Amino acid sequence: LKLLTLNSKDVVYNFEGGLSYYFADFEQAKSVPLFESALENSKEDTIPELCYYLARAYHINGDFEKSKEAFTHFKPFIKTSTKSGQELMKQSDYYININDNGKKQLANKNENTIIKNLGTSINSTYGEYAPVMKKNEQVLLFTSRRENGTSKKVDTDLLPYEDIYVAKQVNDNWQLITDKVELEKYIPKDLNTKKHDAGVIYSSDGNTLYTYKNDLIWKSILENGKWSNLVELDKNINSSQYNIPSVNLSKDGNTIYFTTTRKDGFGGKDIYKSSKNEEGKWNVAENLGDKINTKFDEDAPFISDDGKTIYFSSKGHDGIGGYDIYKSELTDNGWGKAENMGIPINSALDDIYLIVDEKEKNGFFASNRDGGIGGIDIYSLCINCPTKIINTINGLLVDNIETPIDGTLTTQLLSSNNPAETTQSKAGKFSFVTATTGKHQITVEAQNFEKQTTTIELPNKTSETDLTIKLNQFEKNENKFQVLTISSKALNITQTDTIKLEKLIVINNLHPDSSSIQTNANNTPITYQEFYNYNSTTINTNNLSYTKLINQALTNSKNGEKIVIEIESSASRVPTLTYKTNINLSSVRGDEAKKIIIQSLIDKGISEEKIIVNSINSIVSGPTYSSDSYNIEKYKKSQYVKITLK
Template sequence: MPTYTSLLRGLPLTLLLAASLPGAAQSIQFTKEQFRENKDGLKEAQRELKTGDEAYLADPARYLVALPHYLAAQEFNPDNAELNAKIGECYLHSGTKAAALTYLQKAQKLEPTNDARTHYLMGQALHLNAKWAAAIKEYQQSAPMGGSKAADGALTVTAEDLARRIRECRNGMELQKHPARVFIDNAGPEINSAYSDYGPVVAADETTILFTSRRPNTANAAKDPLSDSYFEDVYQASWQGKKWTSAANLGAPVNTKNHDATVGLAPDGQRLLVYADESGGDLLESNLRGITWDKPKGLGSRINSKYHESSAAYSPDGRYLYFVSDKPEGGRGGHDIYKVELAGNKPAENLGPIINTPYGEEAVFIMPDGKTLYFSSEGHNSMGGYDIFKSVYQNGKWSEPENLGWPINTPDDDVFFVASASGRHGYYASDRPGGLGGKDIYRITFLGPEKPPLLSEENQLLASRLAPVTQTVLAPPVAVATAQVTILKGTVTDDVTKMPVEALIDLIDNKTGQSIATFHSNATSGRYLVSLPSGTNYGIVVRQDGYLFHSENFDLPTDAAYAEVTKDIPLKKLEVGVIIVLSNIFFDTGKAILRPESTAELERLQKLLTDQPTIKLEMAGHTDNVGKPAANQDLSQRRAQAVVTYLTQHGIAADRLSAAGYGDTRPVAPNDTKLGRQLNRRTEFKVTGK
């Protein structure tokens, strides 16, 4: 099907602008007659024009290479219609598309014309500046031949393409009437540069950000000859109290002499997905080893193909990968979003027609709650280019995608949106007034109803270069996510030396006894972070060779709101006298019968005794101070004995085990709070022999 791209290259602008209307303003040509007194300047301008035309007329056109040469010639002669039109067209293919309007308007003023191409270019420029009604009018005048061939043989825009662009303008009109209540703040000079910065990915707790930048990384940094921009590299920064640290180039082996771009980051910030410009475009994975990222490795043929795989995101449990590919088999058109289980050999699954459209989908991101999906799409009710959408997986299917609205989305491409686990903040790149240069990274703050809105006559939020200068529009609040997730983080250390330990962290569903996921703490810092979506009774087990296991319990109801819990974990080595709390042993109130949710913890204890055949343990029961001391002591004794009985019934010799009930005599927390009493109701073991 012919598209308007062919028309854009169909005729030289000189021929189109020559068909001008009566009463045209004067367009000044680059001739000796016009510039008799500045021949040297004219020669230099003509050289710039020639160089620009070589790039502009190349196949494919190299608009970004042509643009600086055209701008240099335009500085000498700002009143040439053809040159202004070419500059406008180049800007339409740049990262600052909205800048095209000024030049196209000037070209039209200097030499008005009714040709379809000029109307279409003007429609695009007006569209990108959110001048919806004017853009629709230009689009309607750009296809007099109804999508077939024009009289001169050049292909015109198709009726389907025009209808889509007009529909986008109407979507924009409606979305702009109901703007989202947000702050959109520039991330500042620590992150952004005078060059293009984009593709942010953040750890779930917002302590780490990585992003892609096209700034020079060395004094002799190379440029991509196709775009005349520096090659992409990955940069990283950390949050320090009130601002980001200055971004640092990640260096080798992640960054190479070619394009290297951020794609996705695991919630704990220890696995990074990067894009490599090889084999049509592939996705690679790098792991953080202490403080160093290792060499990225390919993700295999179930994900990468000979086609273009452009973005991806981990599920919070690390079992699945959501990724974007334009492979034709199984696709719906353009780039589609797929899901694949990383273990095993099942093929990737297309997310289907609710998410994927006949147009392009891009920049997939899954929230740490495991059910809220963000992605960019040219389809659905986009207001132009790619818009950011949200869909929630519920009742076995994805909900109808919801446009995040104006001013988050604009008529230009809005892509690579990610969010913090709380859903309070989002990050993405945009080209907005007041930026530091090229695309900048912005932080979106989603406002809840508790924040009183400030009235403003403006309907667009802007961000300044450094300090946020934000305006809020009165509108219904927008929630970026349900945020039904708990972030558990802290540091794993040796109990005695206090040195960091690289430990494995297992998440267990206590109801089923099945392992959900396994993570690890950082080898250098000992830091860990796991996301716990609401609706599960989690057993969390921290283990490492040479240490006794450490367990925690988080029983999160389905409606549990977002929370961050910091829990530092000291691992203890196997020594006589060491005491370990068994946080996942459960009894009903006032009873000594082990509940089924205790099975996984009991099996770990059984394995410890099997792997260490000489150790002896005392099982100890404890209660809070509610009730009579004698009753508490009796209950604690029976509970300790219940654990011993389970172990002996599962092959552990009775002479290696003893049971002791201490009632409320050994509290570990005050009994005057609910949390304190909960901590005092515990089962633990003490190593009595090895």
């Protein structure tokens, strides 16, 4: 990655840098801009694998449409005459299919399901998973392969061995329990060994704990306040040749659901169940059938308290990537069709180990989705929770030549008795927050302009909205008018409202284009604006409009005036490795513009003492980056410098 600071456009550097993120345990989505840059800068010698890894990276990032397009573009490169090529073709078709599933799930995203990472008090960079809830005590067991566990050695994958940890919720915050006396209330003494140990489940009464070690399921019973020694479950559940990572019990404790790989299965890991006989022994296990199990892996069963719903994870069915969490309802004819629980519970990566409370509303699960703390983290969820809608509006009030205006803005929900909310714009910028949705009336008051009102409609969901309000006065056919133009990319609107005036207060005759000299009737101020390509910082001093600005400054100087300059520089939100952050790039553009304009004025014979750079306002603006750096036109309007001669 350091090599990219030397040459940010080198195809190999970007490709290898992308791979370093792609194969990491977390932050894999950071590979996207690097792969995009490699593809953008490659010409005849495009690395064939680049399209494949970019497609996979788009998928990891949840950009299902772009992933599908990239896989479709990659398929012609595959040599199907070889066995590996045929397998790669199958894999590409598989990802195209799950990207189609992802698009459908994204379109039906449940905005009222709340997902929250439990944070660094529980999660680490090493990965945490398999949450186990001890009901009514706000105690959570989980498994982790973090450092400083019971064993100082590492497994063959060079990661520490699994240990079981216990946390307790105190005032809405999770805290690890480290006191040995306190720990022994919830787990047996010396439960963790020098090999793998994982928690599985408590019985419904909390008096039996099932754990996993040595590829087997064990149990410990709480008797007289102490946990018994671990006892291995019988051979109908455990078998030395099968790995059983997940177990769940019915509320009455008489039916056990578990995951295993067996010859009578549908392929990979399947979910089985076994019931206790009259002697308290487990009967021969039976496969849950093809409504639950597929030729791919199934894992992590969880049965509801009433026994009528089973939750589980699967790499099959209509998934969107990795393990997805499903549920199935019990009918008179057995388990019904598995239902994908959708986004945001599921992601493009692994989502597994779901547990829920008796109301099947709140729970926990593990996921290695993008944005986590480690390789896999534990998340809380609330299903179909009522959410308070918050609409945040960040706006800019300007005149016709886009000079910021100070003013007062009043907003009020129409058809409502809610009080109006008032905010002030400072240097043109304003912001207000409202919990209301629907059609709102906005009234604008500013010096030199008539009071004017317009309406906008805010979405029925939590959102952050950009808003630009432009005021303009002009005369036409001896009539005088004021036009308020309101635009928003987030709301996808551009609308105008016109009122007739008795007299003009402000005259703005010019309608500036995107790169031009801008001037009012008195020829001041004058603004030159130049748009940049990615990472560019140099101004074209041969531009005719730039030359006119310099000549006007020379005229002002000859009249004895000081030359007052204001600069606004902007960078888009497209990530920049060259300058590390977008605001750094914007600041460099502003500083470079200052140097160039001062030198241009000096070259015209203007004394440096007469030149005053009043301010440099460096900002980051434009649309949110959507992993589409190739879409140059989309971001170009937010990559600019404005030089204003006052």
